[in-house]
Amino acid sequence: MDGFKNIIMIIMSSVLVNNYVLSRFLGICPFLGVSKKLNQAAGMGVAVIFVMLMATAVTWPIQIYVLDRAGLGYMQTIVFILVIAALVQFTEITLKKFLPALHKSLGVYLPLITTNCAVLGVTINNMTDGYGFFESMASSLGCGLGFMLAMVLFSGIRSKIQESEIPTPFRGLPVTLIAASFVSLAFFGFAGVVDHLFA
């Protein structure tokens, strides 16, 4: 039961408290780039969840059974980049062959994720936090969900922004960044919630 509670806590904290976009500021590029429309934002979110889970499932064994055994912990970043890039490409080829429908809906976003810092960040943070395999997977799922939550929330805000009258100097990117900072500020309200919830 304790393990289950732990998993839930990891997911909750990575969705709300340590949200990758809004409090760790990773993956800002797709957050600003693909959040114009709700369906695109949701598509990108699903793709990120998928890749984060895949990447963690592969990088965790590589870190524990290859890098740590050989005493090469410091090569983590380079090896992870290599593995994630290859993995995303492989996934794309596989999806194209066997699940063309899914490939079409994820298609545009998968190559974008290849060099996404949020994905690399999740895999590296899992190692730094010393998570076991299942904890790592839970954390990745949580981070992916958190990313999707941020994307979907923000796409709603952006569609509101588009309809409103904004002073000329703020139009476009400036107002988007200001709005993003407010959303990020709002998420700081969650700090401490999870610790007390499961205390």
Place this chain on the structure above:
Amino acid sequence: MNEILTCLLVVGLIGLIAGILLVLASHFMMVREDETVGRLRECLPGANCGACGFTGCDGYARALGEGKAEPNLCIPGGNETARQIGEILGLQVEAVEAKIAVVHCNGTCTASPARAQYDGMESCRAVAMLFGGPGACRYGCLGCGDCAAVCPTGAICMADGVARIDSRICIGCKKCVETCPKEIISLVPRSGKSVVLCSSRDPGAAARKACANACIGCRKCERSCPEGAVSVAGNLAVIDYARCSGCGLCAEGCPTGCLKAADFSLAGAV
């Protein structure tokens, strides 16, 4: 030394495995792409200018392949590209109307002296925000060259405080039209024989005071045009190129010379 070797070996091995896996995957799980898309892509000029309204030449080729786009949208490619696309898709293609961008301003440094000294960021957008710019004319070219910066072919140069577009190089991609904060650049057909080189909507006297080359809205061109193609609206002459026969009478009569005869089909910038 030993450590470096292990490091190289392990990382190299992981890279090799990943590489082999990818090669095998791409070999065994290859999906036949639609060949027409590839052939369509080859006809397109590859400037990725976005004039067709798609994300680039690749996007346009894909849309063509899916039958979601008209074959005559490529402006830089012109008639030749449209014809090739039509051949591949087996469609009858309407001729592309070749267009080029024209800066509707001739407010050179001597014709339209500055009313203030601007000392700041050299960008039309920044200048336009500060009381509409330092020039005497509120409508004219600011001369900072934002349009020249976005031009993919380098057809725009700044001369004497006004942007000039070289009609020989311009591909009509519309990027400068979208960039200009004063909205004084527009696309005109390459077959056009005359252009209005002014955007001022001030009444005659005020326009003339601000710039010696301004359109003063005297309606002389409107009266002289046998086709009724020139009209003056809001103190500014506008040419309807669909009706223009290219006789050049309007340019001959223009007292300020803002309505000029032009030849975009041959060499020479306006």
